[in-house]
Amino acid sequence: MVNIIWVALAAIGIIYAFFNGTIEEVNEVIFSSAQDAVALTISLVSVLVFWLGLMRIAEKAGLLDKLAYVFRPIFTRLFPEIPANHPAMGYILSNFSANLFGLGNAATPLGIKAMHEMKKLNNDSIEASRSMITFLALNTSSVTLVPTTIIAIRMQYDSMAPTEIVSSTIIATFISTIGAILIDRYFHYQRQRRLI
Amino acid sequence: MLVHISNWIIPLIILTVLLYGTFKKVPTYETFVEGGKEGVKMAVSLLPFLLGMIVSISIFRASGALDAFVNLIDPVLSIFNIPSEIVPLAVTRPISGTASLSIATDLIKTEGPDSFVGQLASTMQGSTDTTLYVLTVYFGAVGIKKMGNALKVGLLADFVGIIASLFVCYLIFGS
Numbered sequence: 001m002v003n004i005i006w007v008a009l010a011a012i013g014i015i016y017a018f019f020n021g022t023i024e025e026v027n028e029v030i031f032s033s034a035q036d037a038v039a040l041t042i043s044l045v046s047v048l049v050f051w052l053g054l055m056r057i058a059e060k061a062g063l064l065d066k067l068a069y070v071f072r073p074i075f076t077r078l079f080p081e082i083p084a085n086h087p088a089m090g091y092i093l094s095n096f097s098a099n100l101f102g103l104g105n106a107a108t109p110l111g112i113k114a115m116h117e118m119k120k121l122n123n124d125s126i127e128a129s130r131s132m133i134t135f136l137a138l139n140t141s142s143v144t145l146v147p148t149t150i151i152a153i154r155m156q157y158d159s160m161a162p163t164e165i166v167s168s169t170i171i172a173t174f175i176s177t178i179g180a181i182l183i184d185r186y187f188h189y190q191r192q193r194r195l196i
Numbered sequence: 197m198l199v200h201i202s203n204w205i206i207p208l209i210i211l212t213v214l215l216y217g218t219f220k221k222v223p224t225y226e227t228f229v230e231g232g233k234e235g236v237k238m239a240v241s242l243l244p245f246l247l248g249m250i251v252s253i254s255i256f257r258a259s260g261a262l263d264a265f266v267n268l269i270d271p272v273l274s275i276f277n278i279p280s281e282i283v284p285l286a287v288t289r290p291i292s293g294t295a296s297l298s299i300a301t302d303l304i305k306t307e308g309p310d311s312f313v314g315q316l317a318s319t320m321q322g323s324t325d326t327t328l329y330v331l332t333v334y335f336g337a338v339g340i341k342k343m344g345n346a347l348k349v350g351l352l353a354d355f356v357g358i359i360a361s362l363f364v365c366y367l368i369f370g371s
Contacts, residue, residue, distance in 0.1 A: 002292040010252040017259035025258040033254035037247035040301060041239055048235035056231025058213045061220040105238065108333060115338040127342040128335065133349060136334060140290075140327040140350040141357060146206060147322030153301050154318060159309035165318040166202040172323035172364045176357030183352045187345040 040156055047152035055101050067100065068093035078138075078181065079131045081121065088117030092135060099139070102148050111139060130188055137180040143173050242294075249298035257302060278362060281313050285320055290354040293326040316365045324357035 017026040058064060068090070075093055076084045083089070091114035098107035114135060122129040128136075147169050154162040217224045256262050262284070270280040281303060289296040300321040307313040327350035335343060 002295060005288065005292055005295050006249060006252050009256040013252075013255035013257075013259040013261050016261035016264070017255075020260045022258060022260050026255050029254045029258040030251060033251050034247055036254075036305070037250040038243065040250075041243045041246060044242065045236055045239040048239050049232040050235070052235035052238070053228035053230075053232035054210060054213050056234075057217040057222055057224050057227045059231075060222045060227050061213070061217040063213065063216055105234070111334055112337040115334050115340075119338050119340070126340055128340050128344040128346055132334075132340065133344055133346045136330060136346050137349045137353055139330045139334070140325050141353045142323070142325035144322060146209065147318070149297065150300070150318045150322045153304055154309040154314075157305050157309045159304075159314075161203075161310065163206055164202050164310075165315055165322065166205050168202075168315065168319045168361070168364045168368050169322040170205075171368075172319050172357060172361040175360035175364070176324055176353055179356030179360070180349065180353035183356070184345075184349045187349055191345070 040153065043156040044149065044152045047148050047155070051102065051146070051148045055103055058101065059103075059106070064094060064097040064101070067097040071096060078134060081129065081131045082118070086117065086121070088114055088121060088131070091117060096138065096143065100143055100145050102144050102146050111135075133188075134181070134184050137184040138177065141173065141176040141180040143177050145170065245294040246298060246301075249294045250301065253295075253298050253302050257306070277366075279313050279316065281307065282316055282320065282362075285317055286358045289320060289324060289358070290327040290351055293329055296321060296326070312365070312369055315369045316361060319365055320358060320361040323361055324354050327351055327354055 014023075014026060017023045071093060072084075072089075075089065075096070076082075079089065079092065082092075091110050095107050095110040095114055098104075098110060115132060118129055118131050118135065119125070121131070146166060150165065150169075151162050154165070214224060217227070266280045266283070269283060273280045273283070285296055285299045285303060288299055300317045303317040304314045307317075309315075309318070327347070331343065331346060331350060335346070
């Protein structure tokens, strides 16, 4: 999919430039935008190093586990098919806390472990279980406290208030997560009704 | 009000982590450096992805094709008071993380980070994840062949996220 998007954008752009007479602009932007991307990456380094460094401290101090503990009661309701002290629940909670702190790289392996455990609970079926779909719905709506990458990009382009989007992002994330849970529940009950 | 809260969130998180880490006797500075190294690796490994995508999107914009597309859909979207510049981002967000990040970057650069479109793009990019990526990675890793409703649920949740971003940005930043 990403291959198609990538080629289509460049190909349509170049062909359109032929007819639109903008080939000069296109020619110029190919090199200047590549340079932009490098400058952007350098500004990303600053924020990522700081944030990942700080979050490593949070991880070592056990803050992530603390957070998982706080969210446990909500999650046992969200995943009624998983026994409260099953390892799957632990992995789901740590995946969620890692995402909350913007630790995407740490969250992914935990999420995969959670999926493994949920597959075991589902008798190793190749079909997605109810808990798996709920878990994916939670992950795609991504609950993040601090959108670090976006803050870095805003800084790079001289924002007067790079972090002013933190509250809007948290609220939007919250709404989309609630939405994801409701949609997931709706489809689940609809399917159950059909089976009866 | 909410803008002020935004300014407080990050310093408060930093303070909490540093004090709690010290309290738990974590070697804070050394741990910070260790974690920071991962940040360098992450940014560097992101470079080729971002560079490729940003060049492609810049070509699309410089040719005038992007403006033509935006002008085409503008009459419909202006009825709902939606800035049409945001549509390419909304469409690619669930499909590709780097493509949408590059589009968001392009919007922040051309429209300005503190413009309404810039704030909206930032919120949209930050508030949802790439559904297709999440599905492929998680289902792929454990060999799930039948996805059930997962894709439908994920895409609908993205739609809710996009509408929520619009709504929240109008409320907080106005225009």
